Amino acid sequence: MTLLSIRGLDKSFAGARALAGAALEVRAGEVHALMGENGAGKSTLIKVLAGVVKPDAGVIEMAGIPVAIATPADALNLGLRFIHQELSVVPHLSVAENIFLGRDYPRRWGLMIDWDGLNNAAAEVLSGLGVDHIRPGRKMARLTVGDQMLVKIAAAFGDAGRTAARLYVMDEPTAALSAEESRRLFAVIRRLRAEGAGIIYVSHRLDEVMELADRLTVLRDGATVATREVAGLDKREVIELMIGRSLAEGYPPRLAAIAEDVALKVEHLSTGMLDDVSFEVRKGEILGFAGLEGAGQSEAIRAIAGADGGHDGTVSLAGKPVKIHEPVSAWAKGLAFLPRERQQEGLVASASIAGNVSLPHLDDLLRFGLVLDRRAEAEQAVELGRKVKLKASGPRQKVRELSGGNQQKVVFARAIAGDPQVLLLDEPTRGVDVGARYDIHTLLRQLTAEGKAVVLASSDLPELVYMADRIVVFRGGKVAATVATAGLDQATLAALCFGSA
Amino acid sequence: MLSALKTYGTLIGFLLVVAFFAIEIPDTFMTAKNWLNISQQVSMLAVVAFTMTIVMAMGDFDLSVGSMASLAGIVAALAFRDGQAVWMGVMLALVVGLLGGLLNGALIAYVGILPFVATLGTLTVYSGLAFLVSGGKTIFGRDIPQVFSGFARAGLPLSGTVSLPALTILAALVLAAVWFTLEQTAFGRRLYAIGGNKEAARLAGIRVKRLRFLAFGLSGLGAATAGLMYASRVASANPTQGSGLMLDAIAAVFLGMTMSEEGEPHVLATLVGVMILGVLGNGLTQMSIDSYVREVLIGTIIVLAVASSSLGKARG
Numbered sequence: 001m002t003l004l005s006i007r008g009l010d011k012s013f014a015g016a017r018a019l020a021g022a023a024l025e026v027r028a029g030e031v032h033a034l035m036g037e038n039g040a041g042k043s044t045l046i047k048v049l050a051g052v053v054k055p056d057a058g059v060i061e062m063a064g065i066p067v068a069i070a071t072p073a074d075a076l077n078l079g080l081r082f083i084h085q086e087l088s089v090v091p092h093l094s095v096a097e098n099i100f101l102g103r104d105y106p107r108r109w110g111l112m113i114d115w116d117g118l119n120n121a122a123a124e125v126l127s128g129l130g131v132d133h134i135r136p137g138r139k140m141a142r143l144t145v146g147d148q149m150l151v152k153i154a155a156a157f158g159d160a161g162r163t164a165a166r167l168y169v170m171d172e173p174t175a176a177l178s179a180e181e182s183r184r185l186f187a188v189i190r191r192l193r194a195e196g197a198g199i200i201y202v203s204h205r206l207d208e209v210m211e212l213a214d215r216l217t218v219l220r221d222g223a224t225v226a227t228r229e230v231a232g233l234d235k236r237e238v239i240e241l242m243i244g245r246s247l248a249e250g251y252p253p254r255l256a257a258i259a260e261d262v263a264l265k266v267e268h269l270s271t272g273m274l275d276d277v278s279f280e281v282r283k284g285e286i287l288g289f290a291g292l293e294g295a296g297q298s299e300a301i302r303a304i305a306g307a308d309g310g311h312d313g314t315v316s317l318a319g320k321p322v323k324i325h326e327p328v329s330a331w332a333k334g335l336a337f338l339p340r341e342r343q344q345e346g347l348v349a350s351a352s353i354a355g356n357v358s359l360p361h362l363d364d365l366l367r368f369g370l371v372l373d374r375r376a377e378a379e380q381a382v383e384l385g386r387k388v389k390l391k392a393s394g395p396r397q398k399v400r401e402l403s404g405g406n407q408q409k410v411v412f413a414r415a416i417a418g419d420p421q422v423l424l425l426d427e428p429t430r431g432v433d434v435g436a437r438y439d440i441h442t443l444l445r446q447l448t449a450e451g452k453a454v455v456l457a458s459s460d461l462p463e464l465v466y467m468a469d470r471i472v473v474f475r476g477g478k479v480a481a482t483v484a485t486a487g488l489d490q491a492t493l494a495a496l497c498f499g500s501a
Numbered sequence: 502m503l504s505a506l507k508t509y510g511t512l513i514g515f516l517l518v519v520a521f522f523a524i525e526i527p528d529t530f531m532t533a534k535n536w537l538n539i540s541q542q543v544s545m546l547a548v549v550a551f552t553m554t555i556v557m558a559m560g561d562f563d564l565s566v567g568s569m570a571s572l573a574g575i576v577a578a579l580a581f582r583d584g585q586a587v588w589m590g591v592m593l594a595l596v597v598g599l600l601g602g603l604l605n606g607a608l609i610a611y612v613g614i615l616p617f618v619a620t621l622g623t624l625t626v627y628s629g630l631a632f633l634v635s636g637g638k639t640i641f642g643r644d645i646p647q648v649f650s651g652f653a654r655a656g657l658p659l660s661g662t663v664s665l666p667a668l669t670i671l672a673a674l675v676l677a678a679v680w681f682t683l684e685q686t687a688f689g690r691r692l693y694a695i696g697g698n699k700e701a702a703r704l705a706g707i708r709v710k711r712l713r714f715l716a717f718g719l720s721g722l723g724a725a726t727a728g729l730m731y732a733s734r735v736a737s738a739n740p741t742q743g744s745g746l747m748l749d750a751i752a753a754v755f756l757g758m759t760m761s762e763e764g765e766p767h768v769l770a771t772l773v774g775v776m777i778l779g780v781l782g783n784g785l786t787q788m789s790i791d792s793y794v795r796e797v798l799i800g801t802i803i804v805l806a807v808a809s810s811s812l813g814k815a816r817g
Contacts, residue, residue, distance in 0.1 A: 305704075307704055326703075326708075327703060327704050327705070327706050328706040328707065328708055330706070331705070331706035332706070337704060339701075339704050344698075344700060344701070345700050345701055345704050346701055346704075347698065347701055348693075348694050348697035348698045348701055348702065349697065349698065350693075350696075350697040350698075350763040350764075350765065351693065351694060351697055355690065355693075355694070358690075359691075359694055359702065359705040359706070359707065360705045360706035360707075362687035362690060362691065363687060365687070366687060370686055371685050371686060372685060372686060372687050372689075372690055398763075414705065
């Protein structure tokens with residue numbers, strides 16, 4: 001029986017198309033994996049189902065009846081339940097209270113809470129899911145993340161006050177779980193499936209999907225590429241379905257040759273997340289960082305930029321060892337850092353374009369060593385804005401008024417303002433529209449032609465294959481491989497990331 | 502209309518308050534003498550509010566300024582009683598203010614305590630210290646040198662009958678210094694960046710911890726200055742005389758913040774906030790209205806100003 005059917009779903013954000021005719025069909029009693037690269041449209045589709053994002057066009061049917069999901073409450077009433085990797089639990093309440101949160105607790109004499117009754121009811125819900133190792137009276141905070149996830153599912157499952165749960169949407173539920181915890185979660189998921197619920201399962205972990213899912217649907221560039229039975233499918237086919245975008249998508253050509261001189265050399269870099277990472281980047285070279293989410297690419301860039309404090313190992317710039325334990329010394333030594341999260345880590349949204357560009361370089365803009373030279377600051381912003389092809393009304397325009405692509409160009413203008421020798425870029429084109437993306441790629445070519453060295457961490461495999469000269473592949477905090485991009489195909493790179501080559 | 506209300510609402514409110522008193526107290530309110538008087542009355546609050554603007558630019562608070570002002574007054578008075586020179590007593594009080602402020606800064610920036618909690622703690626500590634070193638008594642009379650208390654009575658003659666009070670001049674100097682620091686230097690720009698987005702500021706190479714540490718030092722210094730001004734004005738020092746300053750100073754900064762599109766505190770806007778509080782106090786006193794009514798009014802005005810500005814933001 002078809003539980004959920006989505007057809008022709010369209011959604012654009014500020015001109016960028018997130019969903020372009022996406023379709024998905026989930027049966028009752030099946031685990032249906034939703035696959036795709038970052039930016040393929042998975043999370044937008046889920047947000048549409050959750051009533052958080054309103055689609056521009058498309059049909060959603062539950063059990064054959066067209067439905068409108070305008071608010072999260074609508075989604076709940078239709079029997080949809082969402083389990084995210086970021087858990088919204090109340091840590092200092094008990095397991096039982098978290099399960100019954102937002103509903104009336106059982107009472108004694110109509111007044112006092114019947115704690116025994118509450119705990120028993122919670123235990124019943126938990127054991128209904130085959131979970132016997134969690135005591136309902138325990139404080140949520142004392143549970144492991146995996147057990148908290150199970151409690152969260154129990155809360156969604158036992159939600160008798162509303163429409164019974166029919167379809168669970170799980171977005172990367174195992175991202176923070178241990179193998180043992182994942183195993184428990186899978187047991188619960190199989191139980192939900194046996195009881196006739198549908199499960200939409202989103203995960204980057206291909207092995208998990210192959211083990212758990214009955215069917216899978218692959219999204220690419222906002223459209224559904226294929227829906228397949230998992231049985232009889234192999235991992236390579238799935239990867240090819242995910243990345244198989246036409247190679248014709250424009251990337252600007254390389255402008256100049258790579259120099260011999262090593263700009264940045266990293267030896268035996270180790271932190272809590274990284275284990276003995278070594279690599280080097282030459283002047284004029286783009287070194288790509290590839291890997292699954294959390295495999296160490298971002299951590300390595302942050303460690304070199306001093307964003308997370310100290311680290312073990314040696315970092316050398318142009319042959320000289322340097323100590324960088326905070327971002328201020330990275331900037332001072334000619335390392336420019338572009339953080340992953342533009343809004344949280346990159347921009348001061350309340351400040352102007354010029355104010356954001358000048359932030360690491362204020363000491364170069366002083367008169368008499370004291371007074372900020374606003375005119376020079378504005379001129380700098382205008383000049384660099386031109387270089388990064390920024391579209392804005394002027395250097396004093398507030399950054400919050402710009403589109404995502406233009407905001408990212410502001411962060412780029414800041415990065416190149418101090419004439420750095422090395423650029424550390426963490427997902428520089430994520431959430432950026434196609435036009436701005438091309439501008440950024442062109443800028444990277446220009447910078448390398450000027451002799452700058454670039455480290456480019458990206459989860460966009462085509463971007464790495466076409467822009468980088470060599471790629472370091474991270475797996476579990478270690479360097480799993482270093483490969484040249486000449487002759488490299490995306491499927492091979494993806495297989496290296498997944499560790500199934 | 503709403504966006505105008507958002508930006509100018511507080512200023513319009515101020516003008517309305519002035520117009521109200523000008524009509525209700527026709528003979529004395531709109532006179533040069535009264536306005537100079539108001540400027541002197543608000544000078545201590547102004548100094549605290551101006552330096553409070555520095556920490557609030559970073560999105561922080563300093564709740565300890567009132568008890569620091571009291572402590573600074575006591576320290577100076579004790580030094581005078583001990584026979585120290587006036588400049589020595591004043592220096593000692595300012596050093597205590599600076600160190601007390603830096604202690605706040607260290608707790609917040611380096612230990613990582615929330616500003617609210619850290620300065621609530623030191624508020625109590627500084628207040629307790631003021632009682633402890635003074636024995637809980639007011640220090641007055643012959644212990645306070647003429648030179649010191651004379652400062653608050655001095656002024657720059659403007660005409661035969663009125664003169665610009667020295668306390669007003671001092672507050673204006675502090676205003677100029679804070680304005681220069683916040684609006685014209687890289688230091689000020691960095692503070693606003695911290696207030697806008699701490700993490701982005703840090704990753705862009707701003708020494709967030711050091712700047713927070715220093716900014717709280719300036720706030721402590723401002724509080725001590727205000728404490729000295731107060732002690733000079735009343736020619737005495739007691740361990741509670743600064744306690745009213747903190748809430749009024751934060752209120753003044755908040756009133757000013759409603760005038761900024763981004764909700765950022767700017768020191769000239771803080772001046773408007775200070776003047777609103779000062780004019781209300783002055784006018785209501787002249788109309789012989791109970792001081793408790795003033796409190797109710799001030800509270801209401803703050804809530805109205807902030808509400809109108811956040812409503813404006815929600816729509817705009």
